[in-house]
Amino acid sequence: MRRVLAILVLLMLGLSSVHAQDYRFEFGPALGMSGYLGDLNRSNMYKHPGVAGGGIFRYIANSRWAVKGNLLYAGLKGNSNDVQSRFPLDQHYEFSSSVIDLGGQVEFNFFHFGSGPRYKNYKRVSPYLTLGLGMSMAFVNGHTNMAMNLPMGFGVKYKLKERLNLGFEFTMRKCFGDGMDGLSDLYGVKHSFAKNTDWYSVAMFTVSYEFSKRCVKCHYVD
Numbered sequence: 074m075r076r077v078l079a080i081l082v083l084l085m086l087g088l089s090s091v092h093a094q095d096y097r098f099e100f101g102p103a104l105g106m107s108g109y110l111g112d113l114n115r116s117n118m119y120k121h122p123g124v125a126g127g128g129i130f131r132y133i134a135n136s137r138w139a140v141k142g143n144l145l146y147a148g149l150k151g152n153s154n155d156v157q158s159r160f161p162l163d164q165h166y167e168f169s170s171s172v173i174d175l176g177g178q179v180e181f182n183f184f185h186f187g188s189g190p191r192y193k194n195y196k197r198v199s200p201y202l203t204l205g206l207g208m209s210m211a212f213v214n215g216h217t218n219m220a221m222n223l224p225m226g227f228g229v230k231y232k233l234k235e236r237l238n239l240g241f242e243f244t245m246r247k248c249f250g251d252g253m254d255g256l257s258d259l260y261g262v263k264h265s266f267a268k269n270t271d272w273y274s275v276a277m278f279t280v281s282y283e284f285s286k287r288c289v290k291c292h293y294v295d
Contacts, residue, residue: 095187095189095235095283095286095287096133096236096283096284096285096286096287097132097133097284097285097286097287098130098131098132098133098283098284098285099130099131099133099236099238099281099282099283099284100128100129100130100131100281100282100284101128101129101238101279101280101281101282102126102127102128102129102279102280103125103126103127103128103129103143103145103242103277103278103279104125104126104277104278105125105126105275105276105277105278106119106122106123106124106125106275106276106277107122107123107124107125107147107148107149107172107273107274107275107276108120108122108123108149108273108274108276109121109123109149109150109151109170109253109254109272109273109274110270110271110272110273110274111151111253111254111256111270111271111272112151112254112256112270113151113152113153113166113167113168113254113256114151118272118273118274119274121150121151121152122150123147123148123149123150124146124147124148125145125146125147125148125275125276125277126145126146126277127143127144127145127146127174128143128144128145129141129142129143129279129281130142130143131180131281133283136182136185136186136187136195137181137182137185137186138179138180138181138182139179139180139182140177140178140179140180141177141178141179141180141203141205142176142177143174143175143176143177143178143207144173144174144175145173145174145175145275145277146171146172146173146174147171147172147174147273147275148169148170148171148172149168149169149170149171149172149211149253149254149273150167150168150169150170151167151168151254152166152167153165153166153167154167166256168213168214168254168255168256169213170211170212170213170253170254170255171211171212171213172209172210172211172212172253172273173209173210173212174207174208174209174222174246174275175207175208175210176205176206176207176208176222176224177205177206177207178203178204178205178224178244179203179204179205180201180202180203180228181201181202181203182199182200182201182230183199183200183201183202184196184198184199184200185199186199186201186230186232187232188232188235197231197232198229198230198231198232199229199230200227200228200229201227201228201229201230202226202227203224203225203226203227203228203242203244204223204224204225205223205224205225206221206222206223206224207221207222207223207224207246208220208221208222209221209222209246209248209250209253209273211252211253211254211255213252213253213254213255214255216252216255218250218252218253218255219250219252220248220249220250220251220252220253220271221248221249221250222246222247222248222249223246223247223249224244224245224246225244225245225247226242226243226244226245227242227243228240228241228242228243229241235283236282236283236284237280237281237282237283238279238280238281238282238283239278239279239280240278240279240280240281241276241277241278241279242275242276242277242279243274243275243276244274244275245272245273245274246272246273246274246275247272248271248272248273250271251270251271252271253271253273254271
């Protein structure tokens with residue numbers, strides 16, 4: 074966790090190193106698909122896909138860097154018929170979990186994302202990488218389980234108009250807790266903070282609108 078925090082601090086230090094965009098903030102809805110990896114699914118995360126959706130809010134530091142907050146819902150499903158391992162007492166187990174995800178990420182655009190004069194070298198399309206921290210709350214089988222998560226992934230942005238953006242993002246969330254599927258220490262083996270088996274993915278399309286115009290050059294009038 075210390076290494077993750079150190080990486081995030083270094084990323085934040087780079088936010089002021091590139092020229093700024095015209096608007097400071099953007100927000101919008103997100104909708105897509107979620108998948109699960111854990112005790113009941115070792116390989117194909119979209120064997121039982123769920124619905125994912127929510128909202129995003131970005132602070133646009135400049136054309137290369139942004140800080141994003143998200144509030145998302147992700148539906149996760151799993152079934153013991155999908156794994157070869159035998160459960161204790163040959164029990165059958167399946168779950169349907171509703172996960173609320175609240176978190177933040179730092180984004181790095183590969184190109185200067187935006188629109189404007191040619192000399193500014195803006196690109197209307199840019200892939201990007203994202204890394205952050207979040208909190209997951211899973212409601213499964215009448216119980217509520219909470220855990221921190223580490224979202225990491227990639228995406229692509231497209232500027233449809235001056236203030237309107239389309240996007241697609243895929244992230245994997247590593248949960249620091251073994252309860253997103255309602256199962257914990259299934260075989261009586263205590264898992265460490267870093268070696269639990271719960272992950273979930275979110276693949277979503279976004280539409281976002283920019284606002285709060287940045288003052289590029291201000292003149293003082295007495």
